[in-house]
Amino acid sequence: MNAQxxxxxxxxxxxxxxRFVCSALRxxxxxxSEAGSVAQGLDLAARERPDLVILDLGLxxxxxxxxxxxxxxxxxxPVLVLxxxxxxxxxxxxxxxGADDYLTKPFGIGELRARVxxxxxxxxxxxxxxxxxxxxxxxxxxxxxxxxxxxxxxxxHLTPVExxxxxxxxxxxxxxxxxxxxIDKVWGPASREKGHYLRVYVGRLRQKLEADPGRPRHIxxxxxxxxxxxxxx
Amino acid sequence: MSFAFATPFASTRRVADYLAAVAxxxxxAAVALPLRDRLDLPDIVMLFLLAVxxxxxxxxxxxxxxxxxxxxxxxxxxxxxxxxxxxxxDTEHVLTLAIMLAVGLVTAQLVSRAAAKADDAQxxxxxxxxxxxVARDMAGARDGTEVLEAARHYLSDRGLSGNxxxxxxxxxADRAEGHHVTGIASFPLRAGTKVRGVLAVTPLDDxxxxxDTQHRAVEALASLAALAxxxxxxxxxxxxxxxxxxxxxxxxAVLSSLSHDLRTxxxxxxxxxxxxxxxxxxxxxxxxxxxxxxxxQAQAMHKLLSDLLYMxxxxxxxxxxxxxxxxxxxxxxxxxxxxxNVGPDRHVIIDLAPDLPLIxxxxxxxxxxxxxxxxxxxxxxxxxxxxxxxxxxASAYLEVSVCxxxxxxxxxxxxxxxxxxxxxxxxxxxxxxxxGLAICKAIVEAHGGSIxxxxxxxxxxxxxxxxxxxxxxxxxxxxx
Numbered sequence: 001m002n003a004q005x006x007x008x009x010x011x012x013x014x015x016x017x018x019r020f021v022c023s024a025l026r027x028x029x030x031x032x033s034e035a036g037s038v039a040q041g042l043d044l045a046a047r048e049r050p051d052l053v054i055l056d057l058g059l060x061x062x063x064x065x066x067x068x069x070x071x072x073x074x075x076x077x078p079v080l081v082l083x084x085x086x087x088x089x090x091x092x093x094x095x096x097x098g099a100d101d102y103l104t105k106p107f108g109i110g111e112l113r114a115r116v117x118x119x120x121x122x123x124x125x126x127x128x129x130x131x132x133x134x135x136x137x138x139x140x141x142x143x144x145x146x147x148x149x150x151x152x153x154x155x156x157h158l159t160p161v162e163x164x165x166x167x168x169x170x171x172x173x174x175x176x177x178x179x180x181x182x183i184d185k186v187w188g189p190a191s192r193e194k195g196h197y198l199r200v201y202v203g204r205l206r207q208k209l210e211a212d213p214g215r216p217r218h219i220x221x222x223x224x225x226x227x228x229x230x231x232x233x
Numbered sequence: 234m235s236f237a238f239a240t241p242f243a244s245t246r247r248v249a250d251y252l253a254a255v256a257x258x259x260x261x262a263a264v265a266l267p268l269r270d271r272l273d274l275p276d277i278v279m280l281f282l283l284a285v286x287x288x289x290x291x292x293x294x295x296x297x298x299x300x301x302x303x304x305x306x307x308x309x310x311x312x313x314x315x316x317x318x319x320x321x322x323d324t325e326h327v328l329t330l331a332i333m334l335a336v337g338l339v340t341a342q343l344v345s346r347a348a349a350k351a352d353d354a355q356x357x358x359x360x361x362x363x364x365x366x367v368a369r370d371m372a373g374a375r376d377g378t379e380v381l382e383a384a385r386h387y388l389s390d391r392g393l394s395g396n397x398x399x400x401x402x403x404x405x406a407d408r409a410e411g412h413h414v415t416g417i418a419s420f421p422l423r424a425g426t427k428v429r430g431v432l433a434v435t436p437l438d439d440x441x442x443x444x445d446t447q448h449r450a451v452e453a454l455a456s457l458a459a460l461a462x463x464x465x466x467x468x469x470x471x472x473x474x475x476x477x478x479x480x481x482x483x484x485x486a487v488l489s490s491l492s493h494d495l496r497t498x499x500x501x502x503x504x505x506x507x508x509x510x511x512x513x514x515x516x517x518x519x520x521x522x523x524x525x526x527x528x529x530q531a532q533a534m535h536k537l538l539s540d541l542l543y544m545x546x547x548x549x550x551x552x553x554x555x556x557x558x559x560x561x562x563x564x565x566x567x568x569x570x571x572x573x574n575v576g577p578d579r580h581v582i583i584d585l586a587p588d589l590p591l592i593x594x595x596x597x598x599x600x601x602x603x604x605x606x607x608x609x610x611x612x613x614x615x616x617x618x619x620x621x622x623x624x625x626x627a628s629a630y631l632e633v634s635v636c637x638x639x640x641x642x643x644x645x646x647x648x649x650x651x652x653x654x655x656x657x658x659x660x661x662x663x664x665x666x667x668x669g670l671a672i673c674k675a676i677v678e679a680h681g682g683s684i685x686x687x688x689x690x691x692x693x694x695x696x697x698x699x700x701x702x703x704x705x706x707x708x709x710x711x712x713x
């Protein structure tokens with residue numbers, strides 16, 4: 001383990017879960033430091049400046065969502081949430097507080113490693129500066145500077161709302177965006193009751209950009225929570 | 234009150250009253266006799282009239298009438314000249330005697346009428362007080378027995394006995410009104426629009442019927458009892474509702490702690506077994522395979538656990554539906570991602586009608602339904618069978634069907650398949666808890682839809698419906 005390998009902070013009160021999560025992290029050539037409570041986790045996060053935080057929401061001393069809120073005051077480090085409850089409101093609360101992604105327990109090692117890789121890649125990208133104006137996924141190319149969307153070389157016409165929605169998704173690859181957040185960003189915070197607009201417009205984007213809109217490969221639904229944009233299927 | 238005078242005690246009192254009246258007259262005569270020569274006759278007449286007045290006031294009309302006649306006789310005999318002759322001799326004082334008798338009788342009549350009025354007022358006052366007392370007792374009654382006790386207390390003061398039949402049944406009132414057993418009067422206890430029971434009243438002495446005044450009193454009692462029973466009914470209903478809420482809260486708390494406590498060890502089990510299975514050559518091949526089996530079994534156990542928890546939540550209504558307006562295609566896409574990722578050769582043919590409207594549903598739960606139905610379709614189908622998912626619009630419903638070709642449902646079992654722990658083939662080697670379809674049914678019915686299974690040509694289908702309702706408008710943006 002060299003000092004250059006990314007450092008991950010695992011905040012989880014169950015030692016056996018910590019054990020296999022850390023073992024999976026080592027397989028991804030990450031260093032891992034462990035905390036069993038919110039207080040200890042915040043302390044370690046401040047001292048060690050990790051590149052990624054894996055956080056269990058059901059911690060003994062305080063609510064995991066509190067951890068995210070406090071962390072977000074001074075750090076933009078990616079946070080992957082582990083939720084024991086298949087309880088969508090809790091996931092939404094964690095994501096709205098600033099978490100980047102979630103895994104519902106129980107989860108497989110492969111799934112965990114994939115999420116960790118995606119989040120670390122993104123934090124590196126953020127570290128390297130802006131991602132540029134040109135994005136590509138599937139057979140679609142998007143030029144954010146010139147507001148041009150092409151599919152298989154042909155220009156695709158998007159309405160302003162469709163374009164804004166695409167920009168939100170495109171600039172947060174791999175990240176779960178809650179319904180609330182997307183509505184706030186695209187329609188404005190006063191439009192919370194426009195939940196059905198979001199869903200209709202996501203459907204239209206899929207029709208225009210996905211190869212098989214019934215089985216989307218890039219604009220994915222996180223049922224009951226929000227949407228996730230996946231650059232590579 | 235009439236029965237109060239019928240007691241033996243009352244009749245002896247009456248005789249004593251008459252004797253007292255006679256005594257008062259004789260006393261008056263005895264007092265006046267020594268003064269006979271010094272007093273004028275009109276003064277003596279006045280003395281006797283005073284006596285009649287006193288008798289009328291204290292003893293009532295009957296004794297007063299007796300006193301009137303006796304006074305006239307005593308006056309005539311002892312004081313009118315010639316003395317010691319009754320209604321004989323000169324007739325010069327006939328008019329005096331006649332007026333004396335008349336005044337005496339009129340006095341008796343007037344005084345007794347006033348007394349009767351006073352009695353009546355007292356009786357009314359007593360009646361009101363008793364009604365007030367029974368109303369107070371009933372207001373404090375906690376159940377039907379205490380209402381009956383208060384009613385019985387009130388009735389026994391009136392020489393009546395009563396019984397109370399408490400029932401929330403309107404037919405009871407009709408029966409009670411149309412039903413007249415001799416000696417028993419029944420009064421329906423009507424409060425608001427509902428009849429809460431029947432009060433049956435019998436006189437203690439069965440020779441006496443129910444007098445009119447009693448009838449009115451018992452009617453008043455019946456409406457008081459009805460109000461009391463209604464109040465008790467609503468108080469009990471409120472208490473039951475409160476208990477139910479507390480019960481639900483407890484159940485919900487137990488469920489969530491159960492879910493947390495069972496998921497944590499399962500997470501550990503899945504994670505550790507998966508670590509071994511994915512160990513990249515650190516374990517011999519068969520040990521890695523064993524670890525994989527442990528992981529899959531733990532996953533299956535988790536699926537069963539969450540099925541059970543879903544079921545418990547749905548049955549206890551502790552998890553409200555989170556329904557939102559959304560396109561149905563969205564949930565189909567996410568369900569396919571879950572169902573097709575399980576195995577390599579899992580492919581579903583989708584057939585969605587174009588331009589489906591927005592539907593109002595809980596996406597997480599309907600995703601569960603679709604996943605369970607697709608899972609079942611794959612599990613029970615022959616290898617290589619075609620699995621299809623279709624949705625089409627009916628007038629009031631969206632109808633969704635999941636079908637496979639090649640394996641039909643066993644005949645005669647179609648109806649029972651949606652029960653808890655019922656499986657298509659008994660003791661089959663196909664894994665599953667028999668919960669899947671029961672959960673689908675609970676979810677679909679919570680949405681106001683219905684679910685059923687049928688065999689179609691060469692295959693098996695499960696269909697369910699979701700109500701269409703009226704979707705909110707989506708206003709298209711102005712094109713630049």
